[in-house]
Amino acid sequence: ARPVIAIVGRPNVGKSTIFNRIIGDRLAIVEDKPGVTRDRLYGTGEWNGIAFSVIDTGGIEIDGEDSLLRSVRAQAELAIEEADVIIFMADAKAGVTHSDEEVAQMLFRSRKPIVLGINKVDNMQRMEDIYEFYSLGFGEPIPLSGSHGTGIGDLLDAAVSQL
Numbered sequence: 001a002r003p004v005i006a007i008v009g010r011p012n013v014g015k016s017t018i019f020n021r022i023i024g025d026r027l028a029i030v031e032d033k034p035g036v037t038r039d040r041l042y043g044t045g046e047w048n049g050i051a052f053s054v055i056d057t058g059g060i061e062i063d064g065e066d067s068l069l070r071s072v073r074a075q076a077e078l079a080i081e082e083a084d085v086i087i088f089m090a091d092a093k094a095g096v097t098h099s100d101e102e103v104a105q106m107l108f109r110s111r112k113p114i115v116l117g118i119n120k121v122d123n124m125q126r127m128e129d130i131y132e133f134y135s136l137g138f139g140e141p142i143p144l145s146g147s148h149g150t151g152i153g154d155l156l157d158a159a160v161s162q163l
């Protein structure tokens, strides 16, 4: 089976946008598993000659009480279980949020290799906004713009090198 890269992060950071940049049109819709209430999106990609599967986990919401948010969290936990490498995404415009820190805790527990991608770095002025993300403890933040399609190569270099 192909190695699996999972994209994890709170809602609205741009996971689906980056997922689509990675897979192009190689989307695979996988049936729900029993007890899992939302589809996870799977796609495939290839980088540096290495073929892999990608999962867009749909986000983790920690603070919410309703069952949709709990199920999204459970979905991400499943994705963490399946992943060989995790792309942890956050948002340069929002900065480090409490939810990012909660997700970071989950990811530390996963003991999987983590690549930290910071999305919405749409221009050079935004580059200075990535440094605070070192505080999440996953090393060098990789600047991305899903809107412009920049940084995807650096992100995949980092992810594939840990497969």
Ligand code: GDP
Pocket (backbone or CB within 6 Å): 009, 010, 011, 012, 013, 014, 015, 016, 017, 018, 058, 059, 119, 120, 121, 122, 144, 145, 146, 147, 148
């Ligand atoms: P998800 O909830 O993490 O899957 O995030 P989405 O991919 O749905 O993106 C959330 C919002 O952020 C959407 O309105 C996107 O258009 C926007 N977005 C995604 N990538 C970028 C980016 O690189 N720059 C900016 N400015 N907005 C982005």
Ligand code: MG
Pocket (backbone or CB within 6 Å): 015, 016, 017, 058
């Ligand atoms: Mg999404």
